Amino acid sequence: MKHHSRVPLLFVVILTILIFVINLSAPANLNFNLLNPSTLKPMPIHFQYSGIPFITKLRDLSFRLGLDLQGGSSITLRANMNGIPADERDSALASAQDVIEKRINFYGVTEPTVQTEKVNNDYRILVDIPGISDVKQAVSLVGKTAKMTFWEGSGNFPASQSAQIATESAMLDLKAGRPVGVTQAVGENPEETDLSGSDLKEAAVTFDTSGQPQVQLTFTADGAKKFADITSNNVGKIVAIALDQQVIEAPRVQQPIVGGNAVITGNFTTQQANDLAIQLNAGALPVSLTVLQEQAIGATLGKSSLEASLIAGVLGFLVIIIFMTVLYGRLGIIASAALIIYSMTVLSLFRLIPVTLTLAGIAGFILSVGIAVDANILIFERMKEELRRGRTLSNSIDLGFSRAWPSIRDSNVSSLITSAILFYFGTSIIRGFAVTLALGILVSMFSAIFVTKTFLQVFYRKG
Amino acid sequence: MNIVGKRNWYFAFSLLIIIPGVISLFLWGLNLSIDFTGGSEMTFTYPQNVNEQMISNVKTTFADEKIQIISLQETSTQITVRTKAITENQDSVILKNIQIASPQVKQDQFETIGPVIGSEITVNALYAILIASLLIVLYIAWAFRGVRKPMSSWRFGVCAIIALLHDALVVVGIFSLLGHFFGVEVDSLFVTALLTVIGFSVHDTIVVFDRIRENLRRNLTGAFPQVVNDSILQTLVRSLNTSLTALLVLFTLLIFGGESIRWFIVAMLIGIASGTYSSIFNASQLLVVWQEWVDKSQNRSFANR
Numbered sequence: 001m002k003h004h005s006r007v008p009l010l011f012v013v014i015l016t017i018l019i020f021v022i023n024l025s026a027p028a029n030l031n032f033n034l035l036n037p038s039t040l041k042p043m044p045i046h047f048q049y050s051g052i053p054f055i056t057k058l059r060d061l062s063f064r065l066g067l068d069l070q071g072g073s074s075i076t077l078r079a080n081m082n083g084i085p086a087d088e089r090d091s092a093l094a095s096a097q098d099v100i101e102k103r104i105n106f107y108g109v110t111e112p113t114v115q116t117e118k119v120n121n122d123y124r125i126l127v128d129i130p131g132i133s134d135v136k137q138a139v140s141l142v143g144k145t146a147k148m149t150f151w152e153g154s155g156n157f158p159a160s161q162s163a164q165i166a167t168e169s170a171m172l173d174l175k176a177g178r179p180v181g182v183t184q185a186v187g188e189n190p191e192e193t194d195l196s197g198s199d200l201k202e203a204a205v206t207f208d209t210s211g212q213p214q215v216q217l218t219f220t221a222d223g224a225k226k227f228a229d230i231t232s233n234n235v236g237k238i239v240a241i242a243l244d245q246q247v248i249e250a251p252r253v254q255q256p257i258v259g260g261n262a263v264i265t266g267n268f269t270t271q272q273a274n275d276l277a278i279q280l281n282a283g284a285l286p287v288s289l290t291v292l293q294e295q296a297i298g299a300t301l302g303k304s305s306l307e308a309s310l311i312a313g314v315l316g317f318l319v320i321i322i323f324m325t326v327l328y329g330r331l332g333i334i335a336s337a338a339l340i341i342y343s344m345t346v347l348s349l350f351r352l353i354p355v356t357l358t359l360a361g362i363a364g365f366i367l368s369v370g371i372a373v374d375a376n377i378l379i380f381e382r383m384k385e386e387l388r389r390g391r392t393l394s395n396s397i398d399l400g401f402s403r404a405w406p407s408i409r410d411s412n413v414s415s416l417i418t419s420a421i422l423f424y425f426g427t428s429i430i431r432g433f434a435v436t437l438a439l440g441i442l443v444s445m446f447s448a449i450f451v452t453k454t455f456l457q458v459f460y461r462k463g
Numbered sequence: 464m465n466i467v468g469k470r471n472w473y474f475a476f477s478l479l480i481i482i483p484g485v486i487s488l489f490l491w492g493l494n495l496s497i498d499f500t501g502g503s504e505m506t507f508t509y510p511q512n513v514n515e516q517m518i519s520n521v522k523t524t525f526a527d528e529k530i531q532i533i534s535l536q537e538t539s540t541q542i543t544v545r546t547k548a549i550t551e552n553q554d555s556v557i558l559k560n561i562q563i564a565s566p567q568v569k570q571d572q573f574e575t576i577g578p579v580i581g582s583e584i585t586v587n588a589l590y591a592i593l594i595a596s597l598l599i600v601l602y603i604a605w606a607f608r609g610v611r612k613p614m615s616s617w618r619f620g621v622c623a624i625i626a627l628l629h630d631a632l633v634v635v636g637i638f639s640l641l642g643h644f645f646g647v648e649v650d651s652l653f654v655t656a657l658l659t660v661i662g663f664s665v666h667d668t669i670v671v672f673d674r675i676r677e678n679l680r681r682n683l684t685g686a687f688p689q690v691v692n693d694s695i696l697q698t699l700v701r702s703l704n705t706s707l708t709a710l711l712v713l714f715t716l717l718i719f720g721g722e723s724i725r726w727f728i729v730a731m732l733i734g735i736a737s738g739t740y741s742s743i744f745n746a747s748q749l750l751v752v753w754q755e756w757v758d759k760s761q762n763r764s765f766a767n768r
Contacts, residue, residue: 136551312719316712323708359724360655363731366712367659371666374705378670381701407673410606411666417602418595418662425591433655437662 008454016341022348025055026062061351064113065130066358066432072130073138076293079123084287092287093123100125113356125289128356139294148197149179151240151247152230153186179242185250186238193230193239199223203277208265213273215264224260232256248276309362316366317343320373328380334455335376342372342447346440355439361432364419368440371412375448378404397456401449408448412441466743467692467751473744477629480737484636487643493635494642496650497545499585502533505554506543506571507561513537520564524557541571588654592661596624599665603672610676614687618753619676623668626738626746630664631657633737634730641726652727660734663709667702668742674698675747687754691747699743706739 028049036043055061067074079096081089093116104112104127117124129138169183173190182190199219206216219227230239234253241249241264249264268276320339324332346365350357383400391399415437422434497504509517518535521542525532530553533545551573558570600620607616634657641647674694682690710732717728 308721309724312716315719316715319711319715320708323711327704363655363659367662370709373708377701377704407670410673411669414599414602414665414669415662417598421591421595425587430588433658
């Protein structure tokens with residue numbers, strides 16, 4: 001062994017150990033049918049593997065599966081950016097994304113993906129919720145935005161508080177586009193204040209001294225000032241808080257509140273207080289959202305096709321190994337080892353980043369495996385050519401690499417350009433394809449030049 | 464072996480494949496799936512085998528709700544119905560009504576896609592491909608800038624894109640025919656397959672072009688058709704080995720993979736075969752045709768200028 005190939009070999013060995021650990025760290029379950037040779041009937045195989053506990057505890061390295069593989073609900077929301085200055089739109093979208101993420105997490109859904117997307121001049125939020133295939137439930141979880149308004153009134157009430165008059169004033173509210181019940185709460189001629197949900201910084205559930213749940217409102221600096229003005233103008237009177245078109249709270253103002261904090265009491269259960277806090281936080285959304293698209297994807301269909309395709313993928317890989325070995329003999333075995341390291345590296349990256357795997361994404365990965373195989377074939381064919389010209393083995397290896405490199409580089413750069421464009425202009429599935437392809441190509445260049453070359457120099461030169 | 468000499472035959476063969484597809488595209492278009500047209504798709508799963516009575520039950524249920532069925536497909540235990548977009552409420556009413564006759568029916572899938580998204584995916588994908596093609600022409604022109612005069616490096620880029628168009632047309636054309644005669648649908652996975660084919664096509668063409676570039680640099684006296692012929696022969700084994708590997712893997716996926724990826728794999732199989740063919744028999748040959756055309760118009764030959 002030549003001295004200069006020891007360091008790269010050591011590096012490849014460390015890399016190999018690392019990627020095997022990463023790929024083995026997550027738990028795995030495999031269920032498939034094998035044909036029993038003696039009875040010729042399908043024999044179910046269950047393989048359960050619990051992963052490396054130490055790493056599993058540290059971080060979940062399972063593959064993140066897209067909805068087409070796992071099943072669930074997918075919702076596309078469009079943000080209405082009218083009236084929001086152009087330079088604030090990106091941050092408005094990002095904070096809307098944040099709020100939605102919090103909401104879904106709060107409801108205990110595992111690993112939702114909430115992505116923002118800008119298509120032409122449309123600002124969108126894509127929400128994938130695995131596990132929940134009831135779209136109605138999913139939309140209500142995500143899309144319901146509560147608009148909070150504060151109302152003040154004259155404080156004059158009709159003399160009689162009969163049920164008939166209450167209904168009449170409610171009808172009046174409805175006709176005037178006011179929250180129903182606001183007249184009854186604050187008196188005749190209610191007016192909307194300039195304080196609104198967008199002035200709210202946060203709503204949280206707290207408990208008063210008797211353990212009764214209440215919702216604590218924290219206003220922004222601007223909101224705090226508005227709130228101070230409203231409360232000082234209405235001491236002794238009632239200020240109504242309305243959510244959407246419904247009055248939810250009508251507290252009497254005891255004294256001006258200047259600290260920017262307010263508490264909504266009321267006979268809440270903890271659950272109701274939680275829901276209200278979530279709704280208010282959503283009400284603090286800087287943009288209103290409309291549902292553009294909703295789709296439910298059945299898990300059963302996804303699962304069977306996933307398992308069949310996974311096994312087919314493993315078989316496909318075996319086919320590559322056999323074919324390369326038949327074509328190139330010992331070189332083929334070296335290439336196969338490099339390819340295994342290559343695929344494991346890409347899969348490790350998918351786990352680490354993490355990349356959400358969809359069928360389209362897997363297609364991108366398959367293409368990149370093809371490109372990696374092609375790189376090996378290109379190099380071997382050049383080596384053989386140089387050998388036929390009568391060069392020494394070691395010379396041929398070096399020349400094989402340096403001659404094959406321009407075509408590997410140019411073809412891969414053009415594929416990288418394609419993936420970049422697809423990522424930039426594409427919608428979700430096309431993006432998934434672009435990401436896995438680009439990652440795969442980058443790793444394949446490294447694999448062909450570094451891993452294959454190191455193996456050849458160490459294991460091939462000797463023979 | 465003289466490959467370049469028979470180039471008109473290769474062009475003729477390509478046209479033989481492409482023209483019926485293009486005619487079919489003009490006459491019948493593509494059999495677009497719900498991904499493109501927008502609409503709703505519902506899959507009802509039965510505990511036992513589907514019979515005529517169940518199908519007519521489904522049909523009358525939709526008719527009662529005044530929802531027009533666009534297509535109805537049945538497998539052994541499933542009925543899949545496609546309609547124009549309907550709401551969740553309409554869907555649950557329909558499921559309830561179907562369950563009156565067959566209580567054990569389950570709904571596996573209910574999917575609604577607005578047509579806006581459908582046309583948008585297409586438009587954006589086409590946009591992306593157009594821009595990617597332009598950038599690839601630019602990149603190849605730049606990467607091949609060292610090529611010997613009077614060959615212009617632009618020609619390599621343009622010929623690579625023509626080969627890309629060829630492969631895309633072959634796949635789209637054949638799927639138009641498959642759609643018309645066998646009801647094969649074009650869905651979002653098909654778009655992915657097409658992207659894969661386009662990626663492979665350019666990749667494969669550049670490998671062959673790279674050899675032409677290298678030989679042009681080394682061999683300063685040979686006639687251009689001869690250089691192209693040599694380059695093709697030198698890369699032939701690699702081209703065949705690579706695409707054979709890819710085709711073998713795709714066949715494995717076709718046989719063992721899930722049903723839902725079947726036509727996706729078929730599209731890739733056709734595309735990879737076409738991509739390999741077009742790199743050798745179209746893109747490289749077009750370079751020769753282009754050179755001869757330039758020579759003729761300037762009345763001088765590339766070899767003895």
